[in-house]
Amino acid sequence: MHIKCGILLGLMAGSCACLGQPEVYLGIFQFNQGRVSAFGLDGSNGRTLFSMPTAYWLPNGLAFRASDQRFFWVNSTGPSEVLSSDVAGASVTSLASVGGTARGTSLDAQGRIYFGVNNTIRRVNANGSGLSTLFTSSALGSVGAPRVDATNGHVYFGDQGEIKRVSLSGTNVKTVVRGCGIVRAVSLDIAAGKVYWVDSDTNSDYIGRANLDGSGVEIIYDNSPSVARSSGLNDLIVIPGTGEVVFVDDLNRRVMKVSVSGGQASVLHQVTGDAYPSGIALSTGDIVQAVRDCNGNGVPDDADIQAGAPDCDGNGVPDTCQSNPCPTRNFLLDQGDDAADALGRAVGGAGYSAYQPFDVPSPGWDVKEIGLGGYTYNYHDGSGYRASLFVDDGTGTGPHESTALASATGNLRFSVSQSNWVYVPMAAWLPQGRYWLRVSSVAVDTYNATVDYGTSGLGSRLRRLSDPLSAPGRPMAVRVVGAVGCPADFNADGFVDGFDYDEFVACFEGAGCPPGRNADFNGDGFADGFDYDEFVSAFENAC
Numbered sequence: 376m377h378i379k380c381g382i383l384l385g386l387m388a389g390s391c392a393c394l395g396q397p398e399v400y401l402g403i404f405q406f407n408q409g410r411v412s413a414f415g416l417d418g419s420n421g422r423t424l425f426s427m428p429t430a431y432w433l434p435n436g437l438a439f440r441a442s443d444q445r446f447f448w449v450n451s452t453g454p455s456e457v458l459s460s461d462v463a464g465a466s467v468t469s470l471a472s473v474g475g476t477a478r479g480t481s482l483d484a485q486g487r488i489y490f491g492v493n494n495t496i497r498r499v500n501a502n503g504s505g506l507s508t509l510f511t512s513s514a515l516g517s518v519g520a521p522r523v524d525a526t527n528g529h530v531y532f533g534d535q536g537e538i539k540r541v542s543l544s545g546t547n548v549k550t551v552v553r554g555c556g557i558v559r560a561v562s563l564d565i566a567a568g569k570v571y572w573v574d575s576d577t578n579s580d581y582i583g584r585a586n587l588d589g590s591g592v593e594i595i596y597d598n599s600p601s602v603a604r605s606s607g608l609n610d611l612i613v614i615p616g617t618g619e620v621v622f623v624d625d626l627n628r629r630v631m632k633v634s635v636s637g638g639q640a641s642v643l644h645q646v647t648g649d650a651y652p653s654g655i656a657l658s659t660g661d662i663v664q665a666v667r668d669c670n671g672n673g674v675p676d677d678a679d680i681q682a683g684a685p686d687c688d689g690n691g692v693p694d695t696c697q698s699n700p701c702p703t704r705n706f707l708l709d710q711g712d713d714a715a716d717a718l719g720r721a722v723g724g725a726g727y728s729a730y731q732p733f734d735v736p737s738p739g740w741d742v743k744e745i746g747l748g749g750y751t752y753n754y755h756d757g758s759g760y761r762a763s764l765f766v767d768d769g770t771g772t773g774p775h776e777s778t779a780l781a782s783a784t785g786n787l788r789f790s791v792s793q794s795n796w797v798y799v800p801m802a803a804w805l806p807q808g809r810y811w812l813r814v815s816s817v818a819v820d821t822y823n824a825t826v827d828y829g830t831s832g833l834g835s836r837l838r839r840l841s842d843p844l845s846a847p848g849r850p851m852a853v854r855v856v857g858a859v860g861c862p863a864d865f866n867a868d869g870f871v872d873g874f875d876y877d878e879f880v881a882c883f884e885g886a887g888c889p890p891g892r893n894a895d896f897n898g899d900g901f902a903d904g905f906d907y908d909e910f911v912s913a914f915e916n917a918c
Contacts (some may be wrong), residue, residue, distance in 0.1 A: 397614070398658040399621055399643070400424070401430070401630060402434035402448055405650035409434050411446060411464070413658070416614065416632070423894060425464025431456075436479035436520050436610070437654035447488050448500075448654060449477035453634060457488055457499055460890040469504035479610075479654065480519020482661050485545055485763075489530055490700045491518040496532055496541070509545030510534075520610065520654075521719040522561040526664040529691075531570065532752060533558020536790035536817055538572055546820060547677075549691040552589045552602055554788025554795040556750075562613045562620070566634075566665035571595075571635075573608045579789040581754060584635065587667070587693040588700070592788070595637035598624065598752045608636060610654050615674055625651045666744065669696035705799075707740045708733055708855035711830030712748035714794040719749055719825040720851055722760055723816030726840040729826050730774065731812045732767070732833045738916035739909065740855065741862030742781070747797045747814065748852030749787045749826040758817035760787035760824060762799060767809035773836075773844055774811035780897075784817060787824045794827075796854065804862060804897035804909055812853060827852035863913040865892060871914065879910050 398420075401412045414421035427434065438447045440908045446460045447470075455477035457470045466502040475493040480814040482488060486501040499505060512518050512534045519533035522835035523543070531540045531551065538561060540553040556576025563570055570870040571584045578789045582596040598607055607626025614621060618635050621643065622669045628651055633640040646652050667676045669692055676693055684693040696699040711730075720729035745762050763782040765774035785799040834847025860867070865875040865882075866889045882888035883902065895904035 378786070398444070398811050399612075399630065400437060400439055400656045400658060401406075401623075402437040402651055402654045403646060403650050404435075404653050405431045406647070408650070409450075410650075411437070411460075411652060414630075416617070416643070424462060425460070427460075427464065428467055431458060431467065432655050435477060436490060438480040438482050438488070438658045438799060439656065439658065440482060441660035446656075447480050447482065449480055449490050450477050451478075451814070457503070459501075469564050470501075471498075471499045471506050472815075473497060473506065473868070476516075479522075480520075481521050481523040482525075483523050484525040487543075489523050489618055491519045491532060493521055493691050494518050496516070496521050496530060496545070497536045507542075507545075510539075510541050511546070512711070518683035519558045520560040522563055523661065524563055524565060524664045525661070525669075527565065527667045527677065530801065531561045531563060532574060533561065533572065536793045536795070538570060542763075543832055549588075551587060551690055552585045552592070552593070553748040554790050554797075555583070556789040556791065559608065560610045561565060561663070563664055563669050564613045568669070569613075569635075571613055572631055573611050573622065575608050575788060576788055576791065579751070579754075581789075582608065582611060582620060582633070587669075588688075588690050588697050590697070593691075594754045594757060595620070595635065596631075596633045596640055599753045611655060612655055613662070614657070618886055623652045623655055625653065628652060630655065634773050635838075644869070669693065677726060703859060704744070704746075704854075705737065705857045705859050706854055707857040708832075708853065709831035710850050710853050711723070711795070712794040713830050714830045714852070715789075716791055717792050718830055719827040720814075720835055720837055720846075720848075722814050722824045722826060723751075723753075723819060723822040726816075726819050728813055728815035729851060730836040730838065730844065731814075731853045732771075732774075732809055732835075733812070733853070733855065733897060734809050734833070735805045735806065738913050739804060739862075741858040741913075742803045742805055742855055743811065743858050744797045744798045744854075744856035745783065745801045746785060747785070747826055748794055748796050748829075749824060750791050752823040752825070753821060754786070755818050755821040755823075757786065759822060761785050761814045761815050761817050762801065763803065764803055764805075765811045765813060767811065773811065776813070780805070780810075787826075794852075796852075797858065800873075804913075806897075806909055808911065812813075814851075829843040829853060862896075863910065863916075864912030865889060865910070867892075876914055879914075880881055883907060883910075 433452045454474045460467045478491045496510040521532040556579040559573045559575040580598040585592045593597035610621040611622035628646040630644040691906040722729040763779040768775040781798040781803040783801045830854045832850030836852045837845040865879045883894045897908040
């Protein structure tokens with residue numbers, strides 16, 4: 376081992392890869408001058424490892440096998456090829472011609488090479504034999520660069536606004552994260568239960584992360600304000616043990632680093648001239664992931680599910696490891712989502728707010744959540760949108776906006792042309808009448824989103840700052856979610872009877888309330904005569 380490191384150090388003119396601190400290897404494309412460079416995780420010791428043959432100037436994805444010091448990548452100057460080389464670039468070999476436009480390379484424990492081509496995920500053996508297709512998307516050009524989790528036998532990749540995974544043989548497709556734009560590349564930290572990705576849609580261009588069950592979506596780096604007609608982010612790697620993500624911004628020709636929890640990003644390496652960075656790899660090779668065992672029972676999650684553990688949402692995580700994997704929602708109002716239209720009502724930007732009226736029948740609605748379908752253009756600081764409920768102003772044509780009945784904040788996702796519902800908790804009792812949902816930006820001048828058009832409902836309206844409301848237009852993609860059961864079932868025993876009346880009165884008079892209940896029956900923030908009257912109305916009608 377000491378001899379091998381010594382040889383490698385000599386070849387790389389001062390590399391620290393063998394001394395415990397990995398280096399970053401970077402594929403660079405430039406007409407007739409493609410190459411591979413290296414630098415430290417602090418940006419030091421930048422240098423060119425080797426130049427590629429003239430015909431192979433467009434590397435698109437990079438992998439490194441540390442055991443025998445070989446690079447693997449796909450070249451896309453013409454019909455794509457899978458290539459291999461030693462660290463000095465002295466033995467560039469074409470392993471397989473795969474056609475189309477290929478992207479990304481990742482290796483499994485057997486040294487097999489995984490990559491995307493147009494709408495497929497493919498695999499080839501390290502000697503170029505055994506070319507096979509593992510996954511085919513229904514949408515052309517939608518598949519991003521794959522990332523192999525060799526430990527658990529999975530391949531993760533983006534497709535049609537989602538992050539999916541399949542087994543190493545291409546079976547057992549799971550959907551891990553929904554509501555993305557164009558997932559260009561994926562990275563993993565299985566030990567921490569996280570998946571990271573580059574979303575390179577021109578409406579988004581961000582680095583996101585989520586739990587492996589698709590929950591807890593966070594944006595840790597937002598590049599959308601600097602993107603006009605082209606996306607910039609291209610590839611990323613979570614660096615083991617450092618709490619950092621290294622990523623490629625080819626629009627600005629640089630490699631950057633940011634904390635896994637977000638914050639200010641720093642530039643590690645700047646590419647100059649007419650060259651652009653593409654794929655990145657680590658000198659230690661592909662990251663060895665932990666065994667995925669979310670419940671700690673000593674059995675991998677896949678084996679648990681194969682043995683009968685429920686996985687109702689099909690994300691590859693047993694339901695027992697999730698707080699609410701497949702919620703049952705009682706839709707009091709569902710206006711549908713015409714997401715394929717890709718248009719809708721603007722929120723934020725130059726101060727726009729969108730308004731959706733709806734009518735509540737007798738005796739009223741016990742509202743628990745509001746759902747919106749739509750997408751974000753500029754995530755900004757994550758403060759997102761504010762949804763607020765108002766009573767009608769008495770004319771039927773506008774809200775009485777002096778006091779909101781209830782409000783909540785949330786963030787829409789990024790899939791422009793696919794239905795993607797986001798729900799925020801919002802508790803309110805709405806007696807019979809007309810109400811308005813207003814959706815506005817928390818950061819008025821910077822957050823920018825669109826609520827999709829719906830397929831049914833009253834006409835929505837738009838307002839910019841203090842301007843008058845616009846004329847009614849198409850309805851918005853809005854859902855009002857109610858309590859399961861009758862709100863007059865105050866003690867939640869499944870029956871509406873005298874016990875509910877007695878327990879509400881006792882609660883209202885301060886003698887104690889059933890678990891999870893309070894005397895503010897209409898959710899307006901006050902326990903007063905309105906609550907008493909509205910409870911009695913619901914009770915007498917028994918919902």
